[in-house]
Amino acid sequence: MPGPDALPVYGLAAVFAAAALVVWLAGTRLAMAGDELAERYGLAKExxxxxxxxxxxxxxxxxxxxxxxxxxxxxxxxxxxxxGITMQTAILAAADIFAVRYALTSWPRKPNHALLAVLLIALLSVLLCVTFLGDLDLGPGIGLGAILLAAGFPLVIYLLRVFDRKTTWAPVDLPGEQERHKTLRAHLRAKDAASNRVLLLRSAVCSLLILAAGAALALSADLLAERTQLGASFVGVTLLAAATSLPELSTTLAAARIGAYTMAISNIFGSNLIMLALLLPADIAFRGGPILDHATTGAQLSIATGILVTAIYVAGLLIRRTPRILGAGLDSWLVLVVYFGSIAALYRIG
Structure with missing residues (x-):
């Protein structure tokens, strides 16, 4: 049987499309299962x-x-x-446009999301500094910066838990909770009386499907990029980042459609946080010294735009009633402008 390298371009495109469909459907089911499990176990959706x-x-x-x-x-x-950090943040803008009543950032009742975004900005700023100054090799080929950024993930989770227990901050002028119930009611009718075990099994199956289809997406995208003679850095920022961000897109849109807006926001910010934690396994697997020493100008630009789009949503979360334009918050439109502007800038650099 011929391997994926032997497939023509249209065959690779077909594999990419089929894997994308599997990721989309599995991600949608996963978001619904996560929302139902949160309701049953009394878990905070963020x-x-x-x-x-x-x-x-x-x-x-x-x-x-x-x-x-x-x-x-x-x-x-x-x-x-x-x-992927900028692209995944732009997914929130897509959810705001297509699946949310009012502006997305006007829904959260707690300041947890703003704190999470601020901590993410702090870690991204440290990351940008490391790419300029160079990482400190602790041997064998593992950088101090990658270790510190990976350690940031459990630290952020701890700080959020402590803040959630102690905060007495309460926002005012929020959309009525009845609006969320209107959005949720149609989906509640479609839910069956599945047991917790069945819901957990569905979640596990959907997770495995996302893993397998995501690997197929990455492989086919890489081969398509090679056949079309595009640079590795540009392909990573655009095509491959888009392919591997499809699970975030499907789960975020699904969460927004069922009214789980805080879960949608936490999904994206949490994914970006985990992206930074992945630097350590990448550094361990890479054999050419600290991997952050190989950051290009395009990678540095992507980090800077990641900081910018996250900061825009922090402003939206603090302002609460963000002005709406064409059905979405002004902050979401600004995020899309930054995202597409970054793509044009990266293409010019490449």
Whole structure:
């Protein structure tokens, strides 16, 4: 049987499309299962999005990152990771446009999301500094920066848990909760009386499907890029980042459609946080010294735009009633402008 390298371009495109469809359907079911499990177990939906959905939807990035690092393609690894941060944040803008009543950032009742975004900005700023100054090799080929950034993930989770227990901050002028119930009611009718065990089994099956289809997406995207003679850095930031971000897109849109807005926001910010934690396994798998020493100008630009789009949503979360334009918040439109502007800038650099 011929391998994937022997497939023509249209065959690779067909594999890519089929894998994308599997990821989309599995991601949608996963978001609904996560919302129902949160209701049954009395879990905060922001933490379901941050820990459960974000971890599962990062499976394609995990596979792609480790595989590309093992073959020594540092530019593809860093382009995929850092380009994915801006792209995944832009997914929130897509959810705001197509699946949310009012502006997306007007829904959260707690400041947890703003704190999570601020901590993410702090880690991204440290990452940008390391790419400029160079990483400190602690041997064998593992950088101090990658270790510190990976340690940032459990630290952020701890700080959020402490803040959630102690905060007395309460926002005002929020959309009525009845609006969320209107959105949710149609989906509640479609839910069956599945047991908790069945819901957990469905979640596991959907996670495995996302993992397998995500690997197929990454492989076919890489081969398509090779056949079309595009640079590894540009491909990582655009095509591969888009492919591996499909789980985040499907789960975020599905969460927004069923009214789980806080879970949708936490899913994206949590995915971006996990992306930084992946630097350590990538550094371990890469054999050419600290992987952050191979960051290109394009990777640095992607980090900077990741900081910018996250900061825009922090402003939206603090302002609360963000002005709406054509059905979405002004902050979401600004995020899309930054995202497409970054793609044009990266193409020019490449």
């Amino acid at each position: 933490f379901v999005g941050l820990l459960f959905l974000a971890t599962v939807t990062e499976l394609p990035e995990i596979v792609t990152t480790v595989t590309a690092a093992q073959v020594g393609n540092a530019q593809l690894v860093l382009g995929n990771m850092f380009g």
